[in-house]
Amino acid sequence: MAKHETPLLDQLEGGPWPSFVSDLKAQAETKPEVWDILGQLELSYKDRITHWKHGGIVGVFGYGGGIVGRYSDVPEQFPGVEHFHTIRVAQPASKYYSTENLRKLCDLWEKHGSGVTNMHGSTGDIILLGTRTENLEPFFWDLTHEMGQDLGGSGSNLRSPACCLGLSRCEWSCYDTQDACYHLTLHYQDEIHRPAFPYKFKFKFSGCANDCVAAIARADVSVIGTWKDKIRIDQAAVKEYIAGNYPSNGGSHAGRDWGPFDIKKEVLDLCPTECMWMEGDELKIDDAECTRCMHCINVMPRALRPGAEQGATILVGAKAPILEGAQMSTLMVPFMKVSKDNEYEELIDFIEKIWDWWMEVGKNRERVGESMQRVGLPTFIKVMDLEPIPQMIKEPRCNPYVFWAEEEVEGGFERDIDEFRARHAA
Amino acid sequence: MALSVDELKAKIVEKAEKSPKPQLYIKDFYACDPDAKPRQIKNVANELVREGKLMFWSSGSTTMYAAPHRIQNEEKKK
Numbered sequence: 001m002a003k004h005e006t007p008l009l010d011q012l013e014g015g016p017w018p019s020f021v022s023d024l025k026a027q028a029e030t031k032p033e034v035w036d037i038l039g040q041l042e043l044s045y046k047d048r049i050t051h052w053k054h055g056g057i058v059g060v061f062g063y064g065g066g067i068v069g070r071y072s073d074v075p076e077q078f079p080g081v082e083h084f085h086t087i088r089v090a091q092p093a094s095k096y097y098s099t100e101n102l103r104k105l106c107d108l109w110e111k112h113g114s115g116v117t118n119m120h121g122s123t124g125d126i127i128l129l130g131t132r133t134e135n136l137e138p139f140f141w142d143l144t145h146e147m148g149q150d151l152g153g154s155g156s157n158l159r160s161p162a163c164c165l166g167l168s169r170c171e172w173s174c175y176d177t178q179d180a181c182y183h184l185t186l187h188y189q190d191e192i193h194r195p196a197f198p199y200k201f202k203f204k205f206s207g208c209a210n211d212c213v214a215a216i217a218r219a220d221v222s223v224i225g226t227w228k229d230k231i232r233i234d235q236a237a238v239k240e241y242i243a244g245n246y247p248s249n250g251g252s253h254a255g256r257d258w259g260p261f262d263i264k265k266e267v268l269d270l271c272p273t274e275c276m277w278m279e280g281d282e283l284k285i286d287d288a289e290c291t292r293c294m295h296c297i298n299v300m301p302r303a304l305r306p307g308a309e310q311g312a313t314i315l316v317g318a319k320a321p322i323l324e325g326a327q328m329s330t331l332m333v334p335f336m337k338v339s340k341d342n343e344y345e346e347l348i349d350f351i352e353k354i355w356d357w358w359m360e361v362g363k364n365r366e367r368v369g370e371s372m373q374r375v376g377l378p379t380f381i382k383v384m385d386l387e388p389i390p391q392m393i394k395e396p397r398c399n400p401y402v403f404w405a406e407e408e409v410e411g412g413f414e415r416d417i418d419e420f421r422a423r424h425a426a
Numbered sequence: 427m428a429l430s431v432d433e434l435k436a437k438i439v440e441k442a443e444k445s446p447k448p449q450l451y452i453k454d455f456y457a458c459d460p461d462a463k464p465r466q467i468k469n470v471a472n473e474l475v476r477e478g479k480l481m482f483w484s485s486g487s488t489t490m491y492a493a494p495h496r497i498q499n500e501e502k503k504k
């Protein structure tokens with residue numbers, strides 16, 4: 001496979017930032033098929049259309065996911081990318097690797113594929129880009145037998161669950177995100193490796209509302225740590241912040257002089273529910289109004305901590321813009337105990353209730369968030385046996401009509417039409 | 427489930443053989459046994475894949491099922 005002229009791609013090497021074009025050129029020195037990625041992409045830029053074909057039947061035996069078939073539609077010109085399948089490999093919880101593991105993964109991929117990787121894909125797993133059909137089974141054998149690692153999800157499967165660093169490094173984590181993620185990954189092996197649903201399904205675990213894995217934007221079930229009781233306040237430390245003795249935000253904005261710390265401007269006025277105030281030099285919080293957004297805790301981590309009664313908020317239905325645009329998850333359960341002591345029973349029951357409904361009602365290629373939109377929130381809330389609460393909606397209603405269901409009306413909707421018509425002719 | 431597993435398997439295979447569309451979504455098989463739960467249909471369809479009577483076709487984001495001789499195989503049509 002020869003080098004191709006790539007004047008359009010070469011422009012992407014000109015800027016001050018790292019360039020995938022330079023990376024691919026470097027890789028092509030050892031893996032000549034990579035020249036054909038560059039060649040085909042240059043042609044796409046010229047033709048203004050992709051030259052990848054979408055999909056296929058490739059996979060490894062017993063699995064219905066983890067391998068995504070990709071083929072060139074101009075294989076005569078670019079034989080190196082005639083087959084260019086993607087492999088998804090499940091990532092370790094919170095993406096902790098040993099260098100030994102990373103080296104082995106790279107060696108394995110040099111052996112069976114193009115050596116090109118994407119760490120990590122938007123779902124969270126390790127993406128290995130580009131191999132031929134005949135390499136799939138040998139790769140899978142080595143991955144599972146030599147490295148004890150497994151494929152992730154693709155297609156209409158449960159996708160590889162992902163979690164934030166959680167308790168491993170973060171004092172804010174309100175539950176053990178890594179354990180929850182690992183437990184549910186093992187619990188749902190069948191759903192991860194074989195298709196089960198009308199479309200993809202994801203869950204993600206963040207330990208607090210900072211939501212470092214963007215669960216609220218990416219997951220069909222977003223599990224976000226929170227607390228039920230009060231923010232724990234150390235008033236002495238509040239005074240240290242006000243006196244300028246402790247750096248705000250843990251010093252993370254120290255690169256510039258922002259002037260002296262101003263608790264009113266930086267904390268009280270930015271509280272989204274305006275539930276904080278000072279009484280003399282005492283910080284007060286009306287915890288009943290606090291929406292657990294984490295802002296004040298982020299700014300003054302030595303003075304404020306999440307409450308002690310910890311669990312998670314469960315939200316449902318985020319998706320990226322395929323139909324109807326992007327959408328964040330909607331709050332469904334404000335507080336749920338998320339605990340390994342009962343093997344996450346409550347969470348698992350909740351997830352399976354959604355699945356039972358969505359597998360029945362969801363249309364082909366419809367994310368659960370889209371099914372929710374289609375049937376409307378009131379219907380979904382009933383399906384889930386939940387009571388409606390204000391936090392489930394974005395804004396107060398602007399529709400003045402009130403619709404009653406028959407069971408909500410005393411006496412129902414049944415009436416004697418003849419008797420009515422006797423008094424009111426049609 | 428009103429049908430036995432074997433009856434359901436036969437119906438699913440028949441649908442995959444005869445439906446005008448060669449590739450079907452899992453939901454297209456629900457009608458094979460309206461009394462079965464979607465999850466039971468899914469499990470039986472996946473078992474048929476292991477037995478070689480159906481195959482998966484995936485775009486990467488969705489997965490479909492087809493009888494092996496009706497499936498779109500990128501590597502065969504040249």
Ligand code: HEM
Pocket residue numbers: none
């Ligand atoms: C319990 C009895 C009634 C109910 C529940 C009812 C309900 C309504 C509703 C919901 C509207 C629409 C309001 C809007 O969107 O602005 C409306 C409009 C209207 N109703 Fe009634 N109505 C009742 C009795 C009557 C009667 C007895 C009449 C006439 C004799 C009448 C004549 C009208 C008219 C003309 C409008 C249009 C007003 C407009 O466009 O500004 N309604 N009604």
Ligand code: HEM
Pocket residue numbers: none
């Ligand atoms: C072919 C004939 C008619 C057509 C196509 C028609 C169409 C419409 C439409 C499109 C609206 C607005 C509905 C909305 O706000 O969503 C409306 C409202 C209304 N029409 Fe008609 N209409 C017709 C005949 C009539 C007649 C004959 C009457 C009275 C005798 C009438 C009385 C009203 C009233 C009172 C409203 C207001 C209702 C409300 O505000 O909710 N319409 N009509």
Ligand code: SF4
Pocket residue numbers: 164165166170171172173174206207208209210211212213225
């Ligand atoms: S989401 Fe919260 S708990 Fe998890 S790592 Fe980020 S800040 Fe820490």
Ligand code: SF4
Pocket residue numbers: 270271272273274275276285289290291292293294295296297
């Ligand atoms: S967590 Fe957010 S809502 Fe609650 S008091 Fe702090 S800033 Fe206000």
